[in-house]
Amino acid sequence: MSLLTDLLGMKPAPQGEPIVLVSGLPRSGTSMMMKMIEAGGIKVMEDGVRTPDIDNPKGYYEYERVKNLEKETDKSYLREARGKVIKIISFLLKDLPPDNDYRIIFMRRDLDEVLASQNKMLKHRNETDTSDDNAMREAYLNHIASVRIMSRKRQNWQTIEVRYEDTVKNPAATAATLNAFLGGKLNEKSMVAAVDAELYRNRKDKLK
Amino acid sequence: MFGFGKTVNVKIEKDLHARLVKIADVAGYATVDEFITQILEKEMLHFEDVKGDGDIRNKLKGLGYIS
Numbered sequence: 001m002s003l004l005t006d007l008l009g010m011k012p013a014p015q016g017e018p019i020v021l022v023s024g025l026p027r028s029g030t031s032m033m034m035k036m037i038e039a040g041g042i043k044v045m046e047d048g049v050r051t052p053d054i055d056n057p058k059g060y061y062e063y064e065r066v067k068n069l070e071k072e073t074d075k076s077y078l079r080e081a082r083g084k085v086i087k088i089i090s091f092l093l094k095d096l097p098p099d100n101d102y103r104i105i106f107m108r109r110d111l112d113e114v115l116a117s118q119n120k121m122l123k124h125r126n127e128t129d130t131s132d133d134n135a136m137r138e139a140y141l142n143h144i145a146s147v148r149i150m151s152r153k154r155q156n157w158q159t160i161e162v163r164y165e166d167t168v169k170n171p172a173a174t175a176a177t178l179n180a181f182l183g184g185k186l187n188e189k190s191m192v193a194a195v196d197a198e199l200y201r202n203r204k205d206k207l208k
Numbered sequence: 209m210f211g212f213g214k215t216v217n218v219k220i221e222k223d224l225h226a227r228l229v230k231i232a233d234v235a236g237y238a239t240v241d242e243f244i245t246q247i248l249e250k251e252m253l254h255f256e257d258v259k260g261d262g263d264i265r266n267k268l269k270g271l272g273y274i275s
Contacts, residue, residue, distance in 0.1 A: 026273045068275040089273045127270040139263045145249045152246055
């Protein structure tokens with residue numbers, strides 16, 4: 001893209017139906033959001049390889065191959081996600097190919113809650129983790145800032161931030177916001193019903 | 209499409225503001241606030257104790273979110 005195009009804010013020609021992309025840090029409510037969007041009427045691109053477990057009793061909604069986005073050069077398979085919704089964690093957004101239009105729902109959640117939930121998940125997976133929570137918190141803050149900067153620069157991205165806590169508290173408001181963002185054809189009632197507040201387990205007020 | 213968080217007011221010189229408004233318009237930002245926020249976020253990355261991607265990468269691998 002030329003500097004002139006960039007400066008004038010001119011958007012490139014549309015590249016088929018946009019890919020709805022649910023993103024964010026792991027444990028920030030991305031699976032809940034996938035379930036909401038699916039309930040709203042958008043088909044999910046997933047492969048079912050990662051099955052539900054104690055950390056995600058209602059499923060992960062993942063497509064294994066995207067976990068390799070950093071290393072893989074042929075990313076043309078993502079075109080299959082046009083008109084569908086797919087989950088890609090925010091760390092991999094930088095590796096998205098430019099030949100699609102993206103509507104990105106960027107999930108945000110209190111970082112202490114995210115870290116508490118991630119640490120529990122690591123234990124469940126018997127993974128050793130030597131990282132320091134304070135250092136990780138800073139790293140995640142910087143990562144989020146870099147995603148926001150990227151989002152403004154990429155002409156083929158439209159991004160909206162959604163707070164997990166707000167969605168659990170008021171799913172109807174989030175459903176309405178998302179419906180407007182995604183074209184106004186979603187079933188908001190079903191989206192609201194897809195939110196299970198019982199799964200909001202690592203709450204800041206209950207953390208040590 | 210940002211702006212979900214709470215905001216505060218920051219004072220800057222009028223002349224500087226006027227110049228920023230002009231550039232924000234030419235560069236295609238929706239508002240001068242959005243333009244200034246981007247500049248500040250970008251600058252902060254230089255000054256904050258930026259931990260390498262390695263920390264995040266290791267954590268995400270452990271969680272099974274990247275290969």
